Amino acid sequence: MDSVASGIQEPFDLIRLSLSERVFVKLRGDRELTGVLHAYDGHMNLILSDVEETIMIVDQPEGAVNGPSTVNIAKRKMDMLFVRGDGVILVSRKYIKWGAALSMSY
Amino acid sequence: MLIFSVFKTLTDQQVTVELKNDLSITGTLKSVDQFLNIRLDSIKVLDEARHPHMMAVKNCFIRGSVVRYVQLPAEHVDTQLLEDATRREAAAQQKR
Amino acid sequence: MDSLIPFTTSGSLVDCVDRKMLVVLRDGRKLQGVLRSYDQFANLVLEDTVERIYHQDVFAETWRGLFLIRGENVVLLGEIDLDQEDEIPLRQVDWSVLEPYHKQEVAAKKQRDELKAQVLYDRHGFCKEGGEGDGY
Numbered sequence: 332m333d334s335v336a337s338g339i340q341e342p343f344d345l346i347r348l349s350l351s352e353r354v355f356v357k358l359r360g361d362r363e364l365t366g367v368l369h370a371y372d373g374h375m376n377l378i379l380s381d382v383e384e385t386i387m388i389v390d391q392p393e394g395a396v397n398g399p400s401t402v403n404i405a406k407r408k409m410d411m412l413f414v415r416g417d418g419v420i421l422v423s424r425k426y427i428k429w430g431a432a433l434s435m436s437y
Numbered sequence: 438m439l440i441f442s443v444f445k446t447l448t449d450q451q452v453t454v455e456l457k458n459d460l461s462i463t464g465t466l467k468s469v470d471q472f473l474n475i476r477l478d479s480i481k482v483l484d485e486a487r488h489p490h491m492m493a494v495k496n497c498f499i500r501g502s503v504v505r506y507v508q509l510p511a512e513h514v515d516t517q518l519l520e521d522a523t524r525r526e527a528a529a530q531q532k533r
Numbered sequence: 534m535d536s537l538i539p540f541t542t543s544g545s546l547v548d549c550v551d552r553k554m555l556v557v558l559r560d561g562r563k564l565q566g567v568l569r570s571y572d573q574f575a576n577l578v579l580e581d582t583v584e585r586i587y588h589q590d591v592f593a594e595t596w597r598g599l600f601l602i603r604g605e606n607v608v609l610l611g612e613i614d615l616d617q618e619d620e621i622p623l624r625q626v627d628w629s630v631l632e633p634y635h636k637q638e639v640a641a642k643k644q645r646d647e648l649k650a651q652v653l654y655d656r657h658g659f660c661k662e663g664g665e666g667d668g669y
Contacts (some may be wrong), residue, residue, distance in 0.1 A: 389649040410511035493618040494611030
């Protein structure tokens with residue numbers, strides 16, 4: 332095995348180590364995914380299988396525009412998904428729960 | 438080039454393209470280019486009522502930059518091959 | 534060697550030239566016109582263009598003329614099936630009648646999206662794009 336291929340020298344090497352593993356992907360806008368990583372490229376385009384998508388839905392209160400909004404989630408499953416790289420914020424092995432001290436690992 | 442090659446192998450398959458504006462279109466993948474622009478034939482729009490302008494459209498060209506996802510037919514994707522090709526492409530990138 | 538022409542932008546769009554096309558833009562506008570020219574960036578020349586707005590089961594259109602559209606603003610190009618077009622179950626009304634409803638809808642959506650972006654930025658670590666951003 333080429334020793335250069337197994338060292339970590341740059342951020343994409345971290346992603347390379349996650350091939351065929353389940354990853355967590357945070358996307359721009361309102362979505363998060365988990366899926367098994369099968370391919371990526373320099374644009375951070377990804378191909379994932381066995382994907383679960385989490386969509387954040389902000390419910391706005393009737394009447395009072397400045398009242399507290401609630402965030403609900405909707406989930407969706409997809410067998411095989413191409414994700415365009417320009418929408419990707421981050422790719423991780425650990426699930427990152429914002430605002431909480433805990434993180435769960437897969 | 439890798440992802441472009443994957444899409445080329447999937448021509449004539451049914452895919453669902455989800456755009457960044459939340460429009461989802463299912464259709465037959467007719468062609469793709471290096472920018473991952475997509476040509477779909479015999480399209481069906483999800484939630485047609487919300488997108489009345491698409492009613493008379495049967496085929497379309499979608500600019501790659503507006504795509505959020507493409508749902509692929511799992512049975513036509515060889516994940517092992519993909520992973521090997523990705524590792525090769527990553528190694529080739531490093532050598533530059 | 535197999536011809537790779539279908540796998541170029543030119544290949545995808547060549548049979549759309551001189552056809553009536555629907556163009557959806559990133560700002561949400563829907564244009565219909567005859568595609569006269571294009572290039573590898575999906576810059577387009579659209580002739581005899583009308584802009585259409587839709588509201589519930591009604592639509593309106595207004596004449597816009599000749600357009601050169603910068604490719605980065607294009608979402609999609611749709612080939613209009615002229616037979617299907619006659620069968621659309623929508624009623625046409627005057628532009629001046631529908632425009633205020635349409636503007637209201639657009640403004641309401643913008644407000645909802647801004648509030649949503651703010652909430653997700655504050656509580657869930659998403660970015661605030663501001664305006665159209667990259668992925669509008």
